[in-house]
Amino acid sequence: MKYDYVIETEDLAKYYYVGGTVVKALDGVNVKIVRGEYVSIVGPSGSGKTTLFNMIGGLEKPSKGRVYIDGVDIARLDAYELAWLRCRKIGYIFQTFNLIPVLTALENVALPMIFAGVPREERIKRAKRLLELVGLGDRLHHKPGELSAGQQQRVAIARALANNPAIILADEPTGNLDLHTGREIIGLLKKLNQERGVTIMAATHDIKMIDVSDKIIWIRDGKVEKIGTSKDFKAKIVEE
Protein backbone atom coordinates (compact mmCIF):
# COMPACT_ATOMS: atom_id res chain seq x y z
CA MET A 1 0.00 0.00 0.00
CA LYS A 2 1.40 3.40 -0.98
CA TYR A 3 0.26 6.76 0.17
CA ASP A 4 0.15 9.85 -1.98
CA TYR A 5 1.24 12.09 0.84
CA VAL A 6 4.34 11.44 2.88
CA ILE A 7 3.25 14.08 5.40
CA GLU A 8 -0.30 15.12 6.03
CA THR A 9 -1.69 17.24 8.84
CA GLU A 10 -5.33 17.58 9.73
CA ASP A 11 -6.53 20.62 11.68
CA LEU A 12 -3.28 20.60 13.61
CA ALA A 13 -3.32 22.90 16.64
CA LYS A 14 -1.06 23.58 19.58
CA TYR A 15 -2.14 25.74 22.49
CA TYR A 16 0.10 26.85 25.30
CA TYR A 17 -1.24 28.21 28.53
CA VAL A 18 0.87 31.12 29.66
CA GLY A 19 -0.19 32.97 32.76
CA GLY A 20 -3.85 32.01 32.42
CA THR A 21 -4.18 33.02 28.78
CA VAL A 22 -4.16 30.70 25.80
CA VAL A 23 -1.43 31.21 23.22
CA LYS A 24 -2.27 29.57 19.92
CA ALA A 25 1.11 28.57 18.49
CA LEU A 26 -0.68 26.64 15.75
CA ASP A 27 -4.34 26.95 14.97
CA GLY A 28 -5.80 24.50 12.50
CA VAL A 29 -3.03 23.77 10.02
CA ASN A 30 -3.74 21.52 7.03
CA VAL A 31 -0.79 20.68 4.83
CA LYS A 32 -0.18 17.85 2.40
CA ILE A 33 3.33 17.06 1.26
CA VAL A 34 3.92 14.78 -1.71
CA ARG A 35 6.83 12.33 -1.68
CA GLY A 36 10.02 13.86 -3.07
CA GLU A 37 8.88 17.44 -2.75
CA TYR A 38 11.10 20.25 -1.52
CA VAL A 39 8.89 22.40 0.65
CA SER A 40 9.77 25.66 2.37
CA ILE A 41 7.82 26.94 5.32
CA VAL A 42 8.06 30.70 5.61
CA GLY A 43 6.65 33.12 8.09
CA PRO A 44 7.75 35.68 10.66
CA SER A 45 9.46 34.39 13.79
CA GLY A 46 6.92 33.24 16.33
CA SER A 47 4.49 32.26 13.59
CA GLY A 48 4.57 28.60 14.61
CA LYS A 49 7.12 27.13 12.20
CA THR A 50 9.14 25.32 14.85
CA THR A 51 6.00 24.12 16.59
CA LEU A 52 4.82 22.64 13.30
CA PHE A 53 8.16 20.88 12.88
CA ASN A 54 8.14 19.50 16.37
CA MET A 55 4.71 18.04 15.84
CA ILE A 56 5.43 16.55 12.43
CA GLY A 57 8.64 15.10 13.85
CA GLY A 58 6.77 13.50 16.74
CA LEU A 59 8.67 15.55 19.32
CA GLU A 60 5.62 17.26 20.74
CA LYS A 61 2.00 16.20 21.00
CA PRO A 62 -0.60 18.42 19.33
CA SER A 63 -3.45 19.88 21.39
CA LYS A 64 -5.82 19.06 18.55
CA GLY A 65 -5.69 17.50 15.13
CA ARG A 66 -3.61 14.77 13.57
CA VAL A 67 -0.30 14.17 11.84
CA TYR A 68 0.00 11.37 9.32
CA ILE A 69 3.39 10.16 8.22
CA ASP A 70 2.99 7.78 5.28
CA GLY A 71 -0.66 7.52 6.16
CA VAL A 72 0.00 6.49 9.78
CA ASP A 73 -1.47 8.63 12.53
CA ILE A 74 1.55 9.20 14.76
CA ALA A 75 -0.61 9.90 17.82
CA ARG A 76 -1.36 6.18 17.81
CA LEU A 77 2.28 5.16 18.08
CA ASP A 78 3.69 4.18 21.47
CA ALA A 79 6.99 5.58 22.82
CA TYR A 80 8.91 2.76 21.23
CA GLU A 81 7.38 3.17 17.79
CA LEU A 82 7.81 6.91 18.00
CA ALA A 83 11.54 6.46 18.67
CA TRP A 84 11.61 4.14 15.69
CA LEU A 85 9.93 6.80 13.54
CA ARG A 86 12.42 9.46 14.61
CA CYS A 87 15.29 7.07 14.03
CA ARG A 88 14.48 5.67 10.60
CA LYS A 89 11.83 7.74 8.98
CA ILE A 90 12.82 11.32 9.73
CA GLY A 91 16.13 13.13 9.63
CA TYR A 92 16.42 16.36 11.59
CA ILE A 93 18.57 19.36 10.81
CA PHE A 94 18.67 22.26 13.26
CA GLN A 95 19.69 25.88 13.11
CA THR A 96 22.21 25.28 15.89
CA PHE A 97 23.50 22.00 14.33
CA ASN A 98 23.12 20.09 17.62
CA LEU A 99 25.98 17.68 17.11
CA ILE A 100 27.08 15.60 20.08
CA PRO A 101 30.21 17.51 21.18
CA VAL A 102 32.04 14.53 22.70
CA LEU A 103 31.83 12.43 19.53
CA THR A 104 33.81 12.80 16.30
CA ALA A 105 32.14 13.65 12.99
CA LEU A 106 32.19 9.97 12.06
CA GLU A 107 30.69 8.90 15.39
CA ASN A 108 28.01 11.59 15.17
CA VAL A 109 26.92 10.30 11.78
CA ALA A 110 27.08 6.69 12.99
CA LEU A 111 24.98 7.33 16.12
CA PRO A 112 21.52 7.03 14.52
CA MET A 113 22.74 3.81 12.89
CA ILE A 114 23.67 2.41 16.31
CA PHE A 115 20.09 2.99 17.41
CA ALA A 116 18.87 1.37 14.21
CA GLY A 117 20.98 -1.72 14.90
CA VAL A 118 23.31 -1.44 11.92
CA PRO A 119 26.41 -3.64 12.49
CA ARG A 120 29.62 -1.80 13.31
CA GLU A 121 31.53 -2.41 10.06
CA GLU A 122 28.57 -1.38 7.95
CA ARG A 123 27.99 1.65 10.15
CA ILE A 124 31.50 2.99 9.77
CA LYS A 125 31.43 2.35 6.03
CA ARG A 126 28.13 4.15 5.57
CA ALA A 127 29.10 7.07 7.83
CA LYS A 128 32.32 7.54 5.86
CA ARG A 129 30.42 7.49 2.59
CA LEU A 130 27.90 10.04 3.86
CA LEU A 131 30.63 12.37 5.09
CA GLU A 132 32.33 12.09 1.69
CA LEU A 133 29.00 12.89 0.08
CA VAL A 134 28.75 16.15 2.03
CA GLY A 135 32.38 16.95 1.24
CA LEU A 136 33.96 16.14 4.61
CA GLY A 137 35.90 13.01 3.70
CA ASP A 138 39.03 14.54 5.26
CA ARG A 139 37.38 15.54 8.57
CA LEU A 140 36.19 12.15 9.79
CA HIS A 141 37.91 12.22 13.15
CA HIS A 142 37.40 15.86 14.07
CA LYS A 143 35.16 16.78 16.97
CA PRO A 144 32.42 19.36 16.31
CA GLY A 145 34.45 22.00 18.19
CA GLU A 146 37.22 21.62 15.64
CA LEU A 147 34.93 22.24 12.67
CA SER A 148 33.61 25.47 11.18
CA ALA A 149 29.90 26.27 11.34
CA GLY A 150 29.39 25.21 7.73
CA GLN A 151 31.26 21.97 8.29
CA GLN A 152 29.21 21.24 11.41
CA GLN A 153 26.02 21.70 9.44
CA ARG A 154 27.36 19.32 6.79
CA VAL A 155 27.98 16.71 9.49
CA ALA A 156 24.43 17.30 10.70
CA ILE A 157 23.12 16.73 7.17
CA ALA A 158 25.12 13.52 6.88
CA ARG A 159 23.72 12.43 10.24
CA ALA A 160 20.18 13.25 9.12
CA LEU A 161 20.70 10.92 6.14
CA ALA A 162 22.18 8.10 8.20
CA ASN A 163 19.20 5.75 8.17
CA ASN A 164 17.94 6.68 4.72
CA PRO A 165 14.97 8.65 5.98
CA ALA A 166 11.99 9.43 3.76
CA ILE A 167 11.75 12.93 5.20
CA ILE A 168 14.24 15.57 6.24
CA LEU A 169 12.94 18.27 8.56
CA ALA A 170 15.21 21.28 8.58
CA ASP A 171 14.51 24.13 10.96
CA GLU A 172 16.30 27.26 9.69
CA PRO A 173 19.30 25.23 8.46
CA THR A 174 21.09 28.33 7.15
CA GLY A 175 20.12 30.61 10.05
CA ASN A 176 23.55 30.50 11.68
CA LEU A 177 25.62 30.47 8.50
CA ASP A 178 27.12 33.21 6.36
CA LEU A 179 25.78 33.88 2.88
CA HIS A 180 28.29 31.75 0.99
CA THR A 181 28.14 28.75 3.33
CA GLY A 182 24.36 29.02 3.45
CA ARG A 183 24.24 28.79 -0.33
CA GLU A 184 26.44 25.68 -0.27
CA ILE A 185 24.19 24.01 2.29
CA ILE A 186 21.10 24.82 0.24
CA GLY A 187 22.78 23.41 -2.86
CA LEU A 188 23.58 20.25 -0.95
CA LEU A 189 20.01 19.83 0.31
CA LYS A 190 18.62 20.39 -3.18
CA LYS A 191 21.05 17.84 -4.60
CA LEU A 192 20.00 15.26 -2.01
CA ASN A 193 16.38 16.02 -2.78
CA GLN A 194 16.89 15.46 -6.49
CA GLU A 195 19.30 12.54 -6.41
CA ARG A 196 17.91 10.55 -3.50
CA GLY A 197 14.27 11.56 -3.74
CA VAL A 198 14.18 12.47 -0.07
CA THR A 199 11.33 14.78 0.87
CA ILE A 200 12.63 17.99 2.38
CA MET A 201 10.63 20.31 4.56
CA ALA A 202 12.57 23.37 5.63
CA ALA A 203 11.60 26.37 7.69
CA THR A 204 13.42 29.42 6.46
CA HIS A 205 13.74 33.16 6.13
CA ASP A 206 16.31 32.62 3.45
CA ILE A 207 15.28 33.75 -0.02
CA LYS A 208 17.95 31.51 -1.63
CA MET A 209 16.25 28.54 -0.05
CA ILE A 210 12.85 29.60 -1.36
CA ASP A 211 14.18 29.74 -4.92
CA VAL A 212 14.91 26.02 -4.99
CA SER A 213 11.59 24.96 -3.43
CA ASP A 214 8.83 23.11 -5.25
CA LYS A 215 6.25 24.45 -2.87
CA ILE A 216 6.10 27.25 -0.33
CA ILE A 217 3.81 27.36 2.64
CA TRP A 218 3.26 30.71 4.32
CA ILE A 219 2.41 30.60 7.97
CA ARG A 220 1.23 33.53 10.02
CA ASP A 221 -0.12 33.51 13.56
CA GLY A 222 -0.35 29.73 13.59
CA LYS A 223 -2.39 29.51 10.42
CA VAL A 224 -1.56 28.65 6.83
CA GLU A 225 -1.92 31.89 4.96
CA LYS A 226 -1.07 30.71 1.49
CA ILE A 227 0.44 27.80 -0.38
CA GLY A 228 2.23 28.47 -3.63
CA THR A 229 5.43 28.39 -5.68
CA SER A 230 8.52 30.61 -5.56
CA LYS A 231 6.98 32.79 -8.32
CA ASP A 232 4.03 33.51 -6.05
CA PHE A 233 6.45 34.33 -3.30
CA LYS A 234 8.21 36.96 -5.38
CA ALA A 235 4.88 38.42 -6.40
CA LYS A 236 3.90 38.56 -2.78
CA ILE A 237 7.04 40.42 -1.79
CA VAL A 238 6.40 42.98 -4.51
CA GLU A 239 2.81 43.26 -3.33
CA GLU A 240 3.82 43.97 0.22
Next chain:
Amino acid sequence: MFVILDAHVGGSEVVPPHERKTAEKIHLPFIEAFHISIENIRIRFTRSLITLSSVVLGIAFLVFLLTTANVLQVYSELTGTDIPLQSNQYWLVGISLLVCAVSITNSMLIAVYERYKEIGTMKCLGALNSHILMLFLIESALIGLIGGVLGFVLGELIAIISHGMRLGFDVIFSVPMLQVLLNFVLSVFMAITISIIATIYPAYRAANANPAEALRFEI
Protein backbone atom coordinates in the same frame (compact mmCIF):
# COMPACT_ATOMS: atom_id res chain seq x y z
CA MET B 1 -1.17 -0.01 16.62
CA PHE B 2 1.05 -0.01 13.58
CA VAL B 3 4.66 0.52 12.81
CA ILE B 4 6.13 1.62 9.57
CA LEU B 5 8.73 -0.68 8.13
CA ASP B 6 10.83 0.73 5.40
CA ALA B 7 13.61 -0.71 3.36
CA HIS B 8 14.59 2.25 1.26
CA VAL B 9 13.56 5.81 0.81
CA GLY B 10 9.96 5.90 -0.21
CA GLY B 11 9.39 2.17 0.12
CA SER B 12 7.49 2.03 3.36
CA GLU B 13 4.83 -0.34 4.51
CA VAL B 14 2.47 -0.40 7.43
CA VAL B 15 2.85 -3.61 9.40
CA PRO B 16 0.86 -4.69 12.44
CA PRO B 17 2.92 -5.16 15.65
CA HIS B 18 2.78 -8.97 15.72
CA GLU B 19 4.50 -9.13 12.35
CA ARG B 20 7.26 -6.81 13.43
CA LYS B 21 10.75 -8.24 13.03
CA THR B 22 13.14 -8.23 15.95
CA ALA B 23 15.77 -6.73 13.66
CA GLU B 24 13.64 -3.60 13.50
CA LYS B 25 14.19 -2.82 17.18
CA ILE B 26 15.86 0.24 18.58
CA HIS B 27 19.29 -0.55 20.01
CA LEU B 28 22.07 0.88 22.07
CA PRO B 29 24.61 -1.89 22.71
CA PHE B 30 26.37 -1.65 26.06
CA ILE B 31 29.78 -1.27 24.46
CA GLU B 32 28.65 1.79 22.48
CA ALA B 33 27.00 3.34 25.53
CA PHE B 34 30.21 2.67 27.44
CA HIS B 35 32.25 4.43 24.78
CA ILE B 36 29.99 7.51 24.86
CA SER B 37 30.14 7.61 28.67
CA ILE B 38 33.95 7.38 28.67
CA GLU B 39 34.11 10.24 26.16
CA ASN B 40 31.73 12.27 28.32
CA ILE B 41 33.99 11.81 31.33
CA ARG B 42 37.13 12.54 29.32
CA ILE B 43 35.93 15.61 27.45
CA ARG B 44 34.11 17.19 30.36
CA PHE B 45 37.10 16.60 32.55
CA THR B 46 36.58 19.44 35.03
CA ARG B 47 33.02 18.42 35.81
CA SER B 48 34.06 14.78 36.14
CA LEU B 49 36.84 15.85 38.48
CA ILE B 50 34.41 17.70 40.76
CA THR B 51 32.12 14.68 40.94
CA LEU B 52 35.12 12.42 41.40
CA SER B 53 36.61 14.44 44.22
CA SER B 54 33.53 14.03 46.40
CA VAL B 55 33.73 10.25 45.95
CA VAL B 56 37.45 10.22 46.65
CA LEU B 57 37.13 12.22 49.87
CA GLY B 58 34.22 10.18 51.24
CA ILE B 59 35.89 6.87 50.47
CA ALA B 60 39.29 8.05 51.75
CA PHE B 61 37.69 8.78 55.10
CA LEU B 62 36.01 5.37 55.14
CA VAL B 63 39.30 3.62 54.31
CA PHE B 64 41.18 5.66 56.88
CA LEU B 65 38.74 4.54 59.53
CA LEU B 66 38.77 0.88 58.46
CA THR B 67 42.58 0.84 58.40
CA THR B 68 42.73 2.58 61.78
CA ALA B 69 40.53 -0.14 63.25
CA ASN B 70 42.81 -2.82 61.76
CA VAL B 71 45.96 -1.14 62.99
CA LEU B 72 44.63 -0.73 66.53
CA GLN B 73 43.53 -4.37 66.52
CA VAL B 74 47.03 -5.49 65.51
CA TYR B 75 48.60 -3.07 68.02
CA SER B 76 46.59 -4.46 70.93
CA GLU B 77 47.49 -8.02 69.89
CA LEU B 78 51.19 -7.14 69.74
CA THR B 79 51.51 -5.03 72.89
CA GLY B 80 48.49 -5.98 74.99
CA THR B 81 47.45 -2.34 75.35
CA ASP B 82 44.07 -1.37 74.04
CA ILE B 83 43.47 1.96 72.29
CA PRO B 84 39.70 2.05 71.78
CA LEU B 85 38.41 3.49 68.53
CA GLN B 86 36.00 6.27 69.27
CA SER B 87 32.54 5.08 68.27
CA ASN B 88 31.46 8.51 67.05
CA GLN B 89 33.89 8.09 64.16
CA TYR B 90 31.52 5.55 62.62
CA TRP B 91 28.83 8.20 62.66
CA LEU B 92 31.19 10.63 61.06
CA VAL B 93 32.03 8.26 58.23
CA GLY B 94 28.32 7.62 57.65
CA ILE B 95 27.65 11.33 57.44
CA SER B 96 30.60 11.92 55.16
CA LEU B 97 29.37 9.24 52.76
CA LEU B 98 25.93 10.86 52.80
CA VAL B 99 27.46 14.24 52.00
CA CYS B 100 29.39 12.56 49.23
CA ALA B 101 26.16 11.10 47.79
CA VAL B 102 24.38 14.45 47.94
CA SER B 103 27.20 16.21 46.16
CA ILE B 104 27.24 13.56 43.43
CA THR B 105 23.51 14.07 42.93
CA ASN B 106 24.05 17.81 42.77
CA SER B 107 26.91 17.54 40.33
CA MET B 108 25.04 15.08 38.10
CA LEU B 109 21.94 17.30 38.06
CA ILE B 110 24.04 20.13 36.72
CA ALA B 111 25.59 17.73 34.22
CA VAL B 112 22.08 16.80 33.04
CA TYR B 113 21.17 20.44 32.44
CA GLU B 114 24.47 21.12 30.70
CA ARG B 115 23.60 18.34 28.29
CA TYR B 116 19.88 18.96 28.05
CA LYS B 117 20.06 19.91 24.39
CA GLU B 118 22.21 16.90 23.65
CA ILE B 119 19.66 14.66 25.33
CA GLY B 120 16.95 16.21 23.16
CA THR B 121 19.08 15.59 20.08
CA MET B 122 19.69 11.97 21.01
CA LYS B 123 15.96 11.47 21.37
CA CYS B 124 15.46 13.00 17.93
CA LEU B 125 17.87 10.44 16.55
CA GLY B 126 15.87 7.60 18.06
CA ALA B 127 17.24 7.12 21.59
CA LEU B 128 14.79 5.58 24.07
CA ASN B 129 14.42 6.87 27.62
CA SER B 130 16.22 3.76 28.83
CA HIS B 131 19.24 4.59 26.66
CA ILE B 132 19.64 8.02 28.23
CA LEU B 133 19.27 6.46 31.67
CA MET B 134 21.93 3.91 30.80
CA LEU B 135 24.40 6.57 29.61
CA PHE B 136 24.23 8.48 32.89
CA LEU B 137 24.34 5.37 35.08
CA ILE B 138 27.39 3.95 33.27
CA GLU B 139 29.10 7.31 33.67
CA SER B 140 28.41 7.43 37.39
CA ALA B 141 29.45 3.80 37.88
CA LEU B 142 32.76 4.62 36.19
CA ILE B 143 33.24 7.70 38.36
CA GLY B 144 32.42 5.52 41.37
CA LEU B 145 35.01 2.95 40.29
CA ILE B 146 37.78 5.49 39.73
CA GLY B 147 36.82 7.43 42.88
CA GLY B 148 36.76 4.22 44.91
CA VAL B 149 40.27 3.21 43.83
CA LEU B 150 41.73 6.70 44.31
CA GLY B 151 39.92 7.12 47.63
CA PHE B 152 41.33 3.83 48.82
CA VAL B 153 44.87 4.85 47.91
CA LEU B 154 44.49 8.26 49.59
CA GLY B 155 42.88 6.91 52.77
CA GLU B 156 45.42 4.12 53.04
CA LEU B 157 48.36 6.52 52.58
CA ILE B 158 47.09 8.92 55.24
CA ALA B 159 46.44 6.03 57.65
CA ILE B 160 49.88 4.48 57.09
CA ILE B 161 51.71 7.78 57.53
CA SER B 162 49.79 9.07 60.54
CA HIS B 163 49.63 5.76 62.46
CA GLY B 164 53.11 4.75 61.37
CA MET B 165 54.56 7.91 62.91
CA ARG B 166 52.61 7.35 66.12
CA LEU B 167 52.74 3.57 66.61
CA GLY B 168 55.70 2.53 64.44
CA PHE B 169 55.66 1.19 60.90
CA ASP B 170 56.22 -2.43 61.98
CA VAL B 171 52.71 -2.37 63.47
CA ILE B 172 51.25 -1.08 60.21
CA PHE B 173 52.88 -3.80 58.15
CA SER B 174 51.67 -6.49 60.51
CA VAL B 175 48.11 -5.89 59.31
CA PRO B 176 47.22 -8.99 57.25
CA MET B 177 47.19 -8.46 53.48
CA LEU B 178 43.81 -10.18 53.24
CA GLN B 179 42.34 -7.48 55.49
CA VAL B 180 43.71 -4.76 53.22
CA LEU B 181 42.29 -6.51 50.20
CA LEU B 182 38.92 -6.79 51.95
CA ASN B 183 38.97 -3.05 52.68
CA PHE B 184 39.80 -2.38 49.04
CA VAL B 185 36.88 -4.45 47.76
CA LEU B 186 34.52 -2.89 50.29
CA SER B 187 35.54 0.68 49.49
CA VAL B 188 35.27 0.23 45.71
CA PHE B 189 31.93 -1.51 46.10
CA MET B 190 30.66 1.28 48.36
CA ALA B 191 31.91 3.96 45.96
CA ILE B 192 30.14 2.43 42.94
CA THR B 193 26.93 1.80 44.88
CA ILE B 194 26.75 5.30 46.33
CA SER B 195 27.58 6.81 42.96
CA ILE B 196 24.84 4.88 41.17
CA ILE B 197 22.20 5.51 43.84
CA ALA B 198 23.04 9.22 43.85
CA THR B 199 22.66 9.39 40.06
CA ILE B 200 19.27 7.66 39.80
CA TYR B 201 17.29 10.87 40.23
CA PRO B 202 19.33 13.05 37.82
CA ALA B 203 19.41 10.24 35.24
CA TYR B 204 15.66 9.78 35.56
CA ARG B 205 15.15 13.50 34.98
CA ALA B 206 17.32 13.32 31.87
CA ALA B 207 15.61 10.21 30.53
CA ASN B 208 12.15 11.72 30.83
CA ALA B 209 13.04 15.02 29.21
CA ASN B 210 10.56 16.18 26.61
CA PRO B 211 12.61 16.29 23.39
CA ALA B 212 11.00 19.48 22.02
CA GLU B 213 11.60 21.27 25.31
CA ALA B 214 15.13 19.93 25.59
CA LEU B 215 15.96 21.21 22.11
CA ARG B 216 14.75 24.69 23.01
CA PHE B 217 16.85 24.69 26.15
CA GLU B 218 19.70 27.19 26.28
CA ILE B 219 22.07 27.46 29.20
